[in-house]
Amino acid sequence: MRGTPHSLTAVDIVDLTAGYERGKPVFLGFSVSFPGRGTTQVRGRNGSGKSTLAELCSGYLKPWSGTVTVAGRDAGHPSARAHRRVCRTEPALYPNLTARDHLSFASRSAGADPAAAHERAREYGLGDWMSAEAKALSTGNRRKLWLVMCTLGAFDVAILDEPFNGLDDQGRDRLADEMREWSERAAVLLIAHAAPAEATVDAAFDLGAPDQPKPEES
Numbered sequence: 001m002r003g004t005p006h007s008l009t010a011v012d013i014v015d016l017t018a019g020y021e022r023g024k025p026v027f028l029g030f031s032v033s034f035p036g037r038g039t040t041q042v043r044g045r046n047g048s049g050k051s052t053l054a055e056l057c058s059g060y061l062k063p064w065s066g067t068v069t070v071a072g073r074d075a076g077h078p079s080a081r082a083h084r085r086v087c088r089t090e091p092a093l094y095p096n097l098t099a100r101d102h103l104s105f106a107s108r109s110a111g112a113d114p115a116a117a118h119e120r121a122r123e124y125g126l127g128d129w130m131s132a133e134a135k136a137l138s139t140g141n142r143r144k145l146w147l148v149m150c151t152l153g154a155f156d157v158a159i160l161d162e163p164f165n166g167l168d169d170q171g172r173d174r175l176a177d178e179m180r181e182w183s184e185r186a187a188v189l190l191i192a193h194a195a196p197a198e199a200t201v202d203a204a205f206d207l208g209a210p211d212q213p214k215p216e217e218s
């Protein structure tokens, strides 16, 4: 395995119990680790906890007990932020802000180059929409903008929750290409019921499987 020691394991979850409501844990004594390189598809039935896993890795949702470590850092610690990217299913955009301004603003927050973000957006097919306010974007174009905003700059781990949903052919191709590039140097957790044919998936993990297996080569 190449890379720095912190990248050997992208996400390490040990004896995790967590959830939203007292007495109703989504995870109970759950452990898994994902390798520091490559794309792992995280699958599982509706309600099995895939998005909850993303929330725990984002540090937003705190474990009741056990640990969630991302790129060698506690997911809840501010130092983890620079190493991970999380793209939730629902775009969180400012309705009156243009696509261009979203990208500039998000780039500044991530310490990334705005010009590179604008170029990526054009490659996804957003070139004609850069001056449009978010409220005027179609569902797919909002998702493209959100995807680029959530994956700016350098990172060790990207957790993408159903990122292909709503994308056209150009968007799917571009995302699949980018995921391959990221997978060379980082870990990509692809939360998806089905990965599109364009995507390269190195391993799959079934959440909610009775024996909670470790990620396996697919």
Ligand SMILES: Nc1ncnc2c1ncn2[C@@H]1O[C@H](COP(=O)(O)OP(=O)(O)OP(=O)(O)O)[C@@H](O)[C@H]1O
Residues within 6 Å of the ligand: 020, 021, 026, 044, 045, 046, 047, 048, 049, 050, 051, 052, 053
């Ligand atoms: N904000 C919340 N408050 C309370 N319960 C929640 C919340 N979000 C999710 N849950 C519950 O947590 C459990 C896991 O939900 P989660 O969204 O993580 O599943 P999922 O595997 O992503 O599902 P899907 O495939 O439908 O997207 C479900 O029982 C769900 O109802």
